[in-house]
Amino acid sequence: MDNVSASGIKALVFDVFGTVVDWRSGVAREVAAFIASAQVTVDPFEFADAWRREYAPAMAEVRAGNRGFVRLDVLHRENLEKALMGFGIDPQSIPAASLDELNLAWHKLDPWPDAVPGLSRLKERFIIAPLSNxxxxxxxxxxxxxxxxxxxxxxxxxxxxxxxxxSVYLDTAELLAIEPAELCMVAAHNDDLKAAKACGLKTAFVSRPREHGGAQTKDLFAEGQWDFVASSFIELADMMLGVGQSKRQ
Structure with a gap:
């Protein structure tokens, strides 16, 4: 491993779903409560996974210009109905208010245990912000x-x-009044980092091997030449604040 320095980096931006917060457990918890009240039979984690699978195709429609930009809350609500139909449940059989409440599951996610302590340390030196969908x-x-x-x-x-x-990466650097190379994208997803690197951003991979549960097969390790590779936000803070030896994948 070569030494790498955080010198020149002024801001860190973070993927949130999966990198900062455990979306799967949080959504499954809210789905379990919904099941109890709506008297439907689905496995909460299977439903959370099915709901999440609709995420990328819905955003792809916006990126392709097939529909105008709508916020993710709107896409999640539409995707909720698709997920229900996939389990043979008619969304029209459930009060809209109940579905609206379940859609707020994505607002009630818990951070990974290392996230807040690591972010608090990084905030001492860098601007920190989400760069999330x-x-x-x-x-x-x-x-x-x-x-x-x-x-x-x-x-x-x-x-x-x-x-x-x-534009998501480049416009964000412009909004912060910094050059792309002064902005570091932090994510547990190699495809996010690949796109950021192509725009000239620095990159940091933080592994989240249980984002998708025990059977996860994707993003188990860094798959690119990222500037930083860490097992937690605590380790990333050590690297970027000069505590111990920095690493390059």
Missing amino acids: GNIRLMLDIAKRAGIPWDAILGAEVVRMYKPAP
Whole structure:
């Protein structure tokens, strides 16, 4: 491993779903409560996975220009109905208010145990903000509930486009009044980092091997020449703040 320095980096932006917060457990918890009240029979984790699978195709429609930009809360609500139909449940048989409440599951996610302590340390030196496909209110609700110490809320709704479109990364650097090379993208997803690197950003991979549960097969390890590779936000803070030896994948 070669030594790598955080010198020149002025801001860190973070993927949120899977990297900062455990979306799967949080959504499954809310689905379990919904099941009890709606008297439907589905496995909460299987439903959470099915709901999440609709995420990428829905955003792809926006990136392709097939529909105008809508915030992720809207896509999640539409995808909820698709997921229900996939389990043979007619969404029309459930009160809309109940579905609207379940859709807020994405606003009630818990951070990984190392996330807030690591972010708090990184905040001492760098600007830190989400660069998520989640909308502003969604990011605010997660942060307020979990005590995530963001300096700003950035991401898809701010730039009106979804990752991994280049404008999301480049426009974010411009909004912060810094060069792309002064901005570091932190994510547990190699495809997010690949897109960021192609735009000239620095990159940091933080592994989350249980994002998709015990049978996860994707993003188990760094698959690119990222600037930093860490097992937690604590280790990333050590690297970027000069504690111990930095690493390059």
